[in-house]
Amino acid sequence: MPLRNMETWPHGAIMLDAQHTRFALWAPDAFYVSVELEDGNSIAMLPQADGWFEVEIKCPAGTRYRYNIDGERDVPDPASRAQASDVHGWSLVVDPLAYTWQHANWHGRPWHEAVIYELHVGALGGYAEVEKHLPRLAELGVTAIELMPLAQFPGERNWGYDGVLPYAPQSSYGTPEQLKHLIDSAHGHGLAVILDVVYNHFGPDGNYLGQYAKGFFQEDIHTPWGAGIDFNRREVRDFFLDNALMWLLEYRFDGLRLDAVHAIDNPGFLQELAHRVREQVDIGRHVWLVLENELNQASLLQQDFDAQWNDDFHNVLHVLLTDETDAYYSDFATDATAKLARCLGEGFIYQGQATRHGHARGEPSASLPPTAFVAFLQNHDQIGNRALGERLHQLCSPDALKAATALLLMSPMIPLMFMGDESNAREPFLFFTDHHGDLAAAVREGRRNEFADxxxxxxxxxxxxxxxxxxxxxxxxxxxxxxxNAHTEFYRHLLGLRREHLVPHLPGSVALGAQVLANAAVTARWRLGNGRVLQIDINLSAAAVAHTTTQPIIFATPADQGAQLPPYSARVSLSPVGEHP
Incomplete structure (x- = not known):
């Protein structure tokens, strides 16, 4: 682990040895700052250059502390490594070396092996309860779990996107050591662990930065969540860069999914983050960096980042499966079949075309490998942002869902599933928070008004x-x-085929194009790294389509198809070794 000093890890409470801790706070708008300990001691912090306050004191792990600003208000450490309870209370000094790793030689998995299972830790009962699911997921064929954001948020329950203390794992889920044990256990099962991190905004309750560090924000830049974060400032950039490195180096997460980077008005920050991560991780260790980015910036995927969540894949399939065209789905309603073909053949659907708002979106993506795109039929957003949280199997026919699932799990894109997909879970995934008073009322009414259109x-x-x-x-x-259940077995079978036929040969794979066969029916081809050609034919309409393949079929649903694609069907075929297109 890198040496920690003011230059390399400037923010927060950093243990120097078993009994001594260095506290550092960037508070350029404060005249006086002190560290307040739970035992009643108050220690003045020494002002440093550029708005920093710092002090080293005798203070072991587990000590409860907070900062006092100008003798007027107590605030938690914005870089708190753990909270004793909620975002307004005591921060805790944490020893990052206290946990003994059982799988210290784990070096991760190559990106092309990723089969991702997104989950919400709180909904499954906390870190220790999630750990109980690891054997089942590994046996299913999952190779990575992705945890929705863990940054400490107000209250006991939240999706995680209202976090205000990015360094502190949510205390209602368990302790930092329990989180490390979950990651350690996952590695023991051969599972990588990805963390969803939110660097584009803070939540509406518990963020005190504006009271003593107004320069953290840009009031002239507006995001859906308020003033933009000023990534032009070195102190602000380091706050988030060091956070990313903490998760990867201290907690040994295998990757990060960066939430909504289109709301970060500083592309240089993203590049610096990627470069810092690549420089800091051990040689030979696999660390994945994945974006959520409405801008479809293919250029970010050419070198710095491994992949992007491909919302286009989900959106066009959702339109074809459900006939829903409200709100953002309207961008995919016209020529949906052609749009699906473009997605399978080139990655993004929107590569510079105008959306319903008249704004151009996206960059050309056909030159990227298929593994640069994370595909999904559902995720937390696409279920939870429905008013009633319905899952896809409740919105379309079972046969159509099976065909779409075959496309998801057998295409060379990286597949992601949301918890419960594999068993057609009956339970919804709703939007939930734990706000109170006026904020609770505003969130409730705001949520309901979102669906007025x-x-x-x-x-x-x-x-x-x-x-x-x-x-x-x-x-x-x-x-x-x-x-x-039976649907789980369907997933297990397909993931077994993916592991056998696709995964070893995904490096070097390229898309060979896709064509429309008929309304809601498409054929797509990819050349794998070993030269074999993968072909997927899918028909999401109620009418049979005359189409066959000369390649050996490795999977079909329904199984007996003959010379046509039946209604709501998919067929996967693979050319013999040595046969080229």
Whole structure:
């Protein structure tokens, strides 16, 4: 682990040895700052250049502390490594070396082996409860779990995107040591662990930075969550860069998924983050960096980042499977079949074309390998941002869902599933928070008003039935049972085929194009790294389509197809070794 000093790890409480801790706070708008300990001691911090305050004191791990600003207000450490309870209370000194790793020689998995299972730690009961699912997921064929954000948020329950203390794992889920044990256990099962991190905003409750470091924000830059973060400042950049390195080096996460980077008005920050990570991780260790980016910036995927969540893949398939065209789905309603073909043949659908708002979106992506795109039929957003949290199997025919699942798991893109997909979980995944007072009312009404443009919720009375995000029952309903069934076996079989036929040969794979066969029917081809040609034919319409393949079929649903693609079907074929297109 890198030597820690003011130059390499400037923010927060850093243990120098078993009994001494260095505290550092960037508070350029403060005249006086002190460290307040729970035992009543108050220690003045020494002002340094550029708005820093620093002090080294005798202080072991587990000590509760907070900062006092100008003798007027107590605030938690913005770089707190753990909170004793909530975002407003005591921060804890944490020894990053206290946990003994059982799988210290784990070096991760190559990106092309990724089969990702996104989950919400709180909905599954906390770090220790998630650990109980690891054997089942590894046996299913999953190779990585992705945890929704863990940064400490207000209250006991939240999706995680309202975090305000990015360095502190959510205390209601367990301790930092329990989180490390979860990651360690996952490595023992051969599972990589990805963390979803939010660097584009802070949540609405518990962020005190603006009271003593107004320069952390750009008031002239507006995001959906308020003033933009000023990534032009070195102190601000380091706050997030060091956070990324903490998760990767101290907690040994195998990768990060960066949330909504289109809201970060500084592309240089993203490049610096990628470069810092590549420089700091051990040689030979596999660390994955994945983006969520509405801008479809293919240029970021050419070198710095491994992949991007491909919303285009989900959106066009959702339109074809459900006929829903409300809101953002309207961008995929016209020529949906051609759009699916473009997605399979080139990666992104939007590569500079105008959206419904008239804005150009995206960059050319055909030169990227298929593994630069993370594909999914559902994720937390696409289920949870539905008013009632319905899952896809409740919105389309079972046969159509099986065909789409075959496309997801057998294409050379990197597949991602959301917890419960593998068993067609009946439980919804709803939007939940734990706000109180006026903020709770604002979140509840804001949530309901989001759906005013949806045909099913034009009526205010119907919108009033949308579950209250702050109600405990809303959270309780969102915990999936995760019981294996016939659909789980369908996933297991397909992932076994993927592991056997695709994964070893994904490096060097390229898309060979895709064509429209008929309405809602497409054929797509890829050349794998060993020269074999993978072909997937899919028909999501109610009409049979005359189409066959000369290649050996390795999977089909339904199994007996003959010389046509039946309604709601998929066929996967693979050319013999040595045969080229």
């Amino acid at each position: 949806f045909a099913a919720f034009h009526d205010p009375e119907r919108r009033a039935r949308i579950p209250d995000p702050n109600a405990l029952s809303t959270f309780a309903q969102s915990a999936p049972a995760l019981a294996d």
